[in-house]
Amino acid sequence: MKSVLIVDDQEEIREILAFGFKEAGINVFEAGSADEALKICQSQEIHCLISDYLMPKKNGADLVRALRDLEIQIPVFMMTGYLECPRQELIDLKVQATVFKPFEPDELILQVKKVIG
Numbered sequence: 001m002k003s004v005l006i007v008d009d010q011e012e013i014r015e016i017l018a019f020g021f022k023e024a025g026i027n028v029f030e031a032g033s034a035d036e037a038l039k040i041c042q043s044q045e046i047h048c049l050i051s052d053y054l055m056p057k058k059n060g061a062d063l064v065r066a067l068r069d070l071e072i073q074i075p076v077f078m079m080t081g082y083l084e085c086p087r088q089e090l091i092d093l094k095v096q097a098t099v100f101k102p103f104e105p106d107e108l109i110l111q112v113k114k115v116i117g
Contacts, residue, residue: 007032049078076096077111
């Protein structure tokens with residue numbers, strides 16, 4: 001079974017996305033911080049990461065950089081509510097797509113399913 005890791009410091013966002021992915025038959029892991037997400041990625045088989053960009057302490061780009069440093073190469077969808085998100089940085093980190101909040105969870109789920117198969 002394919003699995004996704006949803007990383008967001010807002011629990012309600014994680015819950016909404018987790019419900020949709022579970023309904024689509026995808027295993028879901030959740031993390032409220034970049035550090036927690038990093039631990040999960042090191043201990044579980046994750047097929048796709050969906051992360052908020054702006055989080056306390058470490059942002060989504062910091063998380064992706066740490067994953068790449070560990071040679072964990074999984075597709076990443078970055079969520080943000082800010083139009084001034086550093087797009088070039090995300091391109092350099094090979095982020096699959098930037099998803100601007102608010103968004104339709106079903107659309108994101110479809111995009112992820114296309115990527116992970």
